[in-house]
Amino acid sequence: MSEAAIFEYAFKLGMQIPQDTYESELKEISALHPLLQSNGYLQSKPEEYKKYRLQLQKLDRYLFYRSENTISISRKERSFEIFDEEKNT
Secondary structure (H helix, E strand, C coil): CCHHHHHHHHHHCCCCCCHHHHHHHHHHHHCCCHHHHCCCHHHHCHHHHHHCHHHHHHHHHHHHHCCCCCCCCCHHHHHHHHHCCCCCC
16 A cells, blocks of 8 residues: 555545654554554554554564464564563563
8 A cells, every 4th residue: 555545545544644753653554564553553543653663573574484383382482582571471
């Protein structure tokens, strides 16, 4: 989806996205793993991407570079593997 299409889509939804404010974020979002782009949420809300950028980049790296033969491990271990921190629940 091109930047122009993103802004047109946001406009149709009644959202106001200043192009100069989120231009770099939209470029980063377009380079994310397809699973992180599948529903278009981040493109329509680049402020959320900006807020969670570090976590999304860590997840993106994991999705691109994980082995297809990833062994099954607990949620806490996977969280530590991806984010360098364990989930508490």
